[in-house]
Amino acid sequence: MKKDAATMEKIVALCRRRGFIFGSSEIYGGINGFWDYGPLGCELKRNIKDAWWQDMVRNPPSTAGHPKLAGREFQMVGVDCSIIMHTRVWEASGHVGGFSDLMSTCKYCKKMVRADQVWSMIEETEWFKSLVELYATKGIDQVAGTDLVQWAQRKAKKLVPNLALVRNPTVTISWLTERVLSASTPFPMTLKEVIQYLATEQLSMTNAFVTPCPFCGGDLTEPRQFNLMFESHAGAVKDDANKVYLRPETAQGIFANFQNVYDTSRVKIPFGIAQIGKAFRNEINPRNYTFRSREFEQMEIEFFCHPDESMLWYEFWREARINWYKSLGIASDKLRPRQQGKEELAHYSQACTDIEYLFPFSDEPQELEGVAHRGSFDLNQHGKFAKGKEDAFAIFDDEAWERDKDRFTAEEAKDAKSKPPYKYVPHVIEPSAGADRFTLAVLTEAYSYDETRASPEFLKFHPRLAPIKAAVFPLVAKDGMPEIALPIYEAIRKVFPAQYDAKQSIGKRYARMDEAGTPFCFTIDGQTKEDGTVTVRNRDDASQVRIDKSRCLEYLRDKLGL
Ligand code: ATP
Numbered sequence: 005m006k007k008d009a010a011t012m013e014k015i016v017a018l019c020r021r022r023g024f025i026f027g028s029s030e031i032y033g034g035i036n037g038f039w040d041y042g043p044l045g046c047e048l049k050r051n052i053k054d055a056w057w058q059d060m061v062r063n064p065p066s067t068a069g070h071p072k073l074a075g076r077e078f079q080m081v082g083v084d085c086s087i088i089m090h091t092r093v094w095e096a097s098g099h100v101g102g103f104s105d106l107m108s109t110c111k112y113c114k115k116m117v118r119a120d121q122v123w124s125m126i127e128e129t130e131w132f133k134s135l136v137e138l139y140a141t142k143g144i145d146q147v148a149g150t151d152l153v154q155w156a157q158r159k160a161k162k163l164v165p166n167l168a169l170v171r172n173p174t175v176t177i178s179w180l181t182e183r184v185l186s187a188s189t190p191f192p193m194t195l196k197e198v199i200q201y202l203a204t205e206q207l208s209m210t211n212a213f214v215t216p217c218p219f220c221g222g223d224l225t226e227p228r229q230f231n232l233m234f235e236s237h238a239g240a241v242k243d244d245a246n247k248v249y250l251r252p253e254t255a256q257g258i259f260a261n262f263q264n265v266y267d268t269s270r271v272k273i274p275f276g277i278a279q280i281g282k283a284f285r286n287e288i289n290p291r292n293y294t295f296r297s298r299e300f301e302q303m304e305i306e307f308f309c310h311p312d313e314s315m316l317w318y319e320f321w322r323e324a325r326i327n328w329y330k331s332l333g334i335a336s337d338k339l340r341p342r343q344q345g346k347e348e349l350a351h352y353s354q355a356c357t358d359i360e361y362l363f364p365f366s367d368e369p370q371e372l373e374g375v376a377h378r379g380s381f382d383l384n385q386h387g388k389f390a391k392g393k394e395d396a397f398a399i400f401d402d403e404a405w406e407r408d409k410d411r412f413t414a415e416e417a418k419d420a421k422s423k424p425p426y427k428y429v430p431h432v433i434e435p436s437a438g439a440d441r442f443t444l445a446v447l448t449e450a451y452s453y454d455e456t457r458a459s460p461e462f463l464k465f466h467p468r469l470a471p472i473k474a475a476v477f478p479l480v481a482k483d484g485m486p487e488i489a490l491p492i493y494e495a496i497r498k499v500f501p502a503q504y505d506a507k508q509s510i511g512k513r514y515a516r517m518d519e520a521g522t523p524f525c526f527t528i529d530g531q532t533k534e535d536g537t538v539t540v541r542n543r544d545d546a547s548q549v550r551i552d553k554s555r556c557l558e559y560l561r562d563k564l565g566l
Contacts, residue, residue: 008453012365015447016293018461022519024048024447025294037290037298039440044520047471047501049301049443053280055332055468056303056437057082061278065324072316079275080305081265085257087282088238088248096389097256097382099233099249107230107288108215112166112222116288119227123196124366125218125289131163132199139195149177152202164221168205168214175205232285234298250284255434257281258306259382260390262397273399273430274309274317280439292365294440301439306432310401311380311424314431315354318377322357325375325435329359329442333466334449338362340369352381359437361445372445373437380429387429398429450521457546459515464544465523467564472522473500474560477513479529481506489528492538492556496526500560518543523564526556 019025023042027034041049059065064080067073094100106119117125126132138155139147156169169176180201183193203216203223214223234250237243251257258277265277280303290296309317326341344356356376360369387396405426412420420426450463467473476493478485486506493504503522505513510527517525527539537550540559551559 008455010364010448010451010453012293012363014461015364015444015451018451018463018519019045019447022516037287037296039294039297039299044471045443048446048465048469049439051469051471052332052442052446053301053303053439056328056439057278057280059328059331060276060303060305064276065320065327067320070316070320073320076274078307079269079271080278081269081271081275082278083258083261083265084281085254085261085279087251087284088236089251089257089260091248092389093256093260093386094233094249096385097259098385099252099256100231105230105232105288106227108224108227110166110217110220110222110224113217113220115217115219116230117218117224118288121289122215122218122224126199126216129163129218131160131167131221134159134163135199136195139198149181152177152180160221164216166223167203167216167221168223169202170221172205176202179204230288232287234284234286251282252285253283253436254279254281254302254304255306255382255436258304259386262306262308262383262386266399272403273401274307274313276305276307278303278305280304292363292370294444295363295365295370297440300441303437303439305435306382307434308430308432311428311431314377314379314433318355318375318433321433321435322375325373325437326359329372329445332446332469333464334361334445336449338369338445338449342369350376350378350381352379353377354379361441361448363444363448370441372441373435375433375435378432378434380431382432383429395427395429398427400427401425457518458511459518462518462543463521465521467523467566470521470523471501472503472517472520473524473564473566474502474556475513475517475522475525476502476504476556477510477525477527478506479510479527483530484533485528488532488553489526492526492528492553495557496560499557500564500566514541514546524560528553 022044024045026040026042028038028040029035061080061082064078067076091100107116108119108122109116135155138151142151152169153173156167156173160167160170164170180198183201200213200215203214203221216222217224233252236248236250237246238248239246258279261277265271281301282299283302284299287296287298290298294300307317307321322341326339329339338361340360340362342358342360344358349356354377356374358371359373359375361372362369383397384394387394390396400421405421409417446465446469447463450465452462452464453460454462474496476489476496478489489504489506493502496502505516514525521543523543525541527541529539532538532553536553538553538556539548540551541548
C-alpha cells in the first residue's frame with residue numbers, strides 16, 4: 005500500500021480527529037448505521053446540498069449544446085415534504101410488501117446478512133484471507149486434510165468458531181476428500197466451492213451445500229424477504245390502524261404532490277420537482293462507514309416530460325449529473341457511470357444508469373446515484389391507489405391542442421382531446437443521489453498526502469465545498485498584530501466562512517487548516533506593520549505570496565472563483 009493512498013482507515017481517522025464525522029451516540033457506545041456530522045462535516049455536507057440545489061433547482065443545467073434539446077427551456081421547483089406520510093403512499097409505491105431485500109440468517113449467531121452481499125463480506129474477513137494464503141502457498145490441489153485441520157485449530161477456531169470444519173472436522177473433510185477423489189484433473193474446484201464444503205456438516209434435504217456466516221462461520225438459512233422500512237405509530241394507540249413508516253426515499257413525497265405543484269406553480273411540461281431530505285432504511289448490514297447507513301440524506305429530482313421525449317431527457321440528465329460530479333472535483337477516473345443491463349432494470353423502467361465511484365473499501369465501483377427512466381409507473385400507481393384510475397394524473401397539452409385542433413371535426417375533437425398526444429400521463433426521469441455517499445466521495449477524492457510537508461495529510465476540497473474558505477492568523481498575539489488581523493477576519497467572514505486563530509505555532513495552525521481543507525490562510529506578521537502586506541499561504545502547494553492587507557477579500561474572491 006502506497007503511503008499516500010487514501011485508505012478508509014486514514015480517512016476515518018482524519019474525519020474523527022478533525023470533527024468531520026462522529027459515530028452517533030458514541031458516549032453510550034454508539035449505534036450501528038447512524039452517524040453525526042461534526043462542525044467541519046456539517047459545513048461540508050451543507051455545501052454539497054447547497055451546490056446541488058443551486059445547480060439543479062435555481063440555475064439548472066443548460067440544454068445548450070445538446071443535439072436535439074438545445075434551446076429547450078424547463079423549470080425546476082422544490083418541495084420539502086414530511087418524513088411520515090399516509091401508509092397508502094407506501095402501498096402504492098410498492099414499498100409495503102415489496103421494499104425488501106433477500107436475507108439469510110445465521111443459525112448460530114442469529115445475525116442477518118443480505119443474500120447478494122454474503123460473498124463480498126466473506127472476502128473481507130480475516131479468516132477468508134488466511135484461507136486464501138494457505139491455498140496460495142500450497143496450490144489449490146495440494147492442500148491436504150491435515151492442513152485444513154491445522155488451519156481449523158490455529159486460525160478458524162478463533163475467527164469462525166461455528167464453521168462446520170471447526171465443529172466437526174472429520175465429517176467435513178470426508179466430504180471434501182470424496183469430492184477431490186472423484187474429480188477429474190485438473191482440479192475442478194474454486195475456493196468458493198471449497199469454503200462451502202468446509203461449511204457443510206450435513207447435506208440438507210435439497211442436497212445444497214451451506215454458505216457460511218461471514219461473522220462466525222455458522223450455517224446461513226435460505227434467503228428470505230426482509231422489510232427495510234422503520235415502523236412507528238402516529239397517535240396514542242399502538243395498533244395496526246395507527247402504524248406509520250419513516251420514508252425510505254424522498255421521491256414519494258414529490259409524486260404525492262405532483263398535482264398540487266402542477267396546479268399552483270404554473271409549471272409546464274417538461275419540468276422537475278426536487279427535494280433534499282432524510283430517508284431511513286433498516287439496512288441489515290450497515291457498513292463501509294457512512295456509505296450504507298440506516299439514516300441518510302437523499303437529493304432527488306423527479307423530472308416530468310412527454311413520453312415521446314423521455315429518452316432524450318433521460319440522456320440529458322445522465323450527462324448533466326455526471327458533469328456535476330466532475331465540476332466539483334470528482335474528475336478522476338474513479339467516477340464510473342454504468343448503464344444497467346436489461347436484466348437489472350425494474351419492470352417499469354426503460355433505462356437506468358448508476359453513477360458509481362471507486363471507494364477505497366472495494367475493488368468494485370459503488371453507487372453514488374441512480375439516474376432512472378421510470379416511465380409513468382409512479383403517477384399511474386398513485387392514480388390507481390388515490391383516485392381509483394390509473395390515468396388520474398394525466399395532463400392536457402393545451403398548447404399542442406391549440407396548434408392542431410383545426411385538423412379535427414367537432415365530433416373527432418372530443419375523442420382526440422382525451423388521448424395522447426394531447427392527454428397523457430407524464431413520464432419521469434429520476435436522478436436520485438445520496439448526500440452522504442457524495443460527502444464520503446468528496447472526502448476520499450480530497451485526501452492528499454505529501455511527506456515533504458511538516459504535517460503530510462491535507463484535504464484538497466473544491467473551493468465551493470471547502471467547509472472553511474479562509475483563515476486569518478496574527479503571527480503572534482501581541483505587537484499590534486491582532487489589531488490588524490481582526491478587521492481582516494471580520495470583513496472576510498461576512499462573505500465566506502472563515503476562522504481566526506491566534507494560538508500555537510504558525511506551522512501547527514497551517515497544518516490544522518490543511519486538515520480542514522481550507523484553501524487560503526492570511527498571516528499578519530512583523531512586516532505587515534512596516535509595509536502593509538500580509539502573507540497568503542496556499543493549501544495545495546504550501547506556497548506563499550505577499551499581498552496588500554486591503555486586498556485579502558478581493559484576492560479570495562478571485563482565487564476561489566466564487
Ligand atoms: P444500494 O443498492 O446501494 O442499496 P439503492 O439502489 O437501493 O442503493 P436507491 O434506492 O436508488 O439506492 O437510492 C438512491 C440513492 O440514495 C443511492 O444512490 C445512494 O446514494 C443513497 N442511498 C441509498 N441507500 C443508502 C444507504 N443505506 N446509506 C446511504 N445512502 C444511501
